[in-house]
Amino acid sequence: MDVVVTIAEYRQQLKSLGYAAATIESYSKNLDLFRRYLRDVNIADLRKVTYHSICDYQQKIMSEPVAMETKALKLRAVKRFFEYLCQTHRLLINPTEGIVETNRQNRKIGTVLTVAEVRRLFKQPNLSLRTGIRDRAIMEVLYSTGIRLDELLNLEVYHVDFKDKVLYIRKGKGKKQRVVPLGKNAVKFLKEYLEKIRPWYGRKNPKERKLFLNQSGLPMTEGNVRVNLRKYRDCAGIKKSASPHTFRRSCATHLLQNGADIRYIQKLLGHRHLKTTQAYTRVMPVEVKQTHNRTHPNIKEQKKRGKKVE
The missing domain is CATH 1.10.150.130 (Tyrosine recombinase, N-terminal domain)
Structure with missing residues (x-):
């Protein structure tokens, strides 16, 4: 053979x-x-x-x-x-x-943005421009759902369900389908994009069904999204990566920090193996400990007394 x-x-x-x-x-x-x-x-x-x-x-x-x-x-x-x-x-x-x-649990997950950095990024698109509303919608969807870039680019208009506030991922990794919930802000900016912006872009290409279009009425490409995110990252003065996958990691990490069950995050991200998702538990404790040390009343009292906090 x-x-x-x-x-x-x-x-x-x-x-x-x-x-x-x-x-x-x-x-x-x-x-x-x-x-x-x-x-x-x-x-x-x-x-x-x-x-x-x-x-x-x-x-x-x-x-x-x-x-x-x-x-x-x-x-x-x-x-x-x-x-x-x-x-x-x-x-x-x-x-x-x-x-x-190799053990999936031992893999590094890469860059994760802080909540403050995510908020700074969200402030960068100019919402008086059509491109700004579209790009804000893209960022909100990436952060709210944790979907992959390929999954974002393959979204079609009818994959958005505002009634149930979900996205239908029809072309996930390994051809797997799943349903992911949309957060309040993601719903808000997606609605604005679909009602005000996409019809304007779509007039040049009325048969196109993809959700996110460029100014020529063509589907957004991987390069379009990456370049735009880098531009907003630079404007925000953030030194870390702000790729679509960074939003995915940040979504998972922040959910975990706020008490979400690891199996829920596995289903949300579409991970085949739980151990892949469990890699996020190694990032979470450090940031949670920092927050805990900064906000817990007992520890704040120790700091006032001059005691060292480990």
Whole structure:
């Protein structure tokens, strides 16, 4: 079973299943690294890949000076590839069976904004402009729901339910669908956008169903959203990242800080594994402790007396 041909077939299968372009690109890139490894160890037929071959490849990955998440992605692509080969009866035995990815709970979750920083960002769009109302609506939705950028860009007008105050995510990661609640401010700015702004943008492209449009009436792109968020971040004087995924992390972390159940957050974010969500519990205690030390009356009294607070 030729390695190059089979990987190309798998890539086509992912496309036909409707996987996101970014996911397909990531899998393809990491499978190409695996192909090079097989070439280096003189394995030209996928039927000759064994459990020990995968273990050796895993050791090679783990020795690389890259982030654990990057290592996990490399291995995950190989595991999914061989799962596909077994599901399509190309292989009888899955050589990746029993291979454990890096512990999801040990992964770093990246930058998280404080509540004050989020509020500063919200103040940046000029609400006297159509683009300002649209961008504020986008930021409110990202922060209120924690949805991914792909999920935001795939939203269509009929995915918004103002009666129940929810969004219907029809094209989530792994083709999973879910319903996410909208906060009060997200509802407010979405309504204003849909009633006043989108009809103006949509007049140039009346058949377009995507929710967020640019001034030409075309769907907003990943680049549009990222550039706008960076602009508002710079205007707010924030040094941290303010990417769409930063809003997602911040949403989850702030919910956890305010007592939300971890399983609720898992469902909200659309995480397949609870351990992925549990990574946020490592960020939460530090900030909660700082808030606790700053606001708890007993600790404030200790500070007045000059006692050191740990």
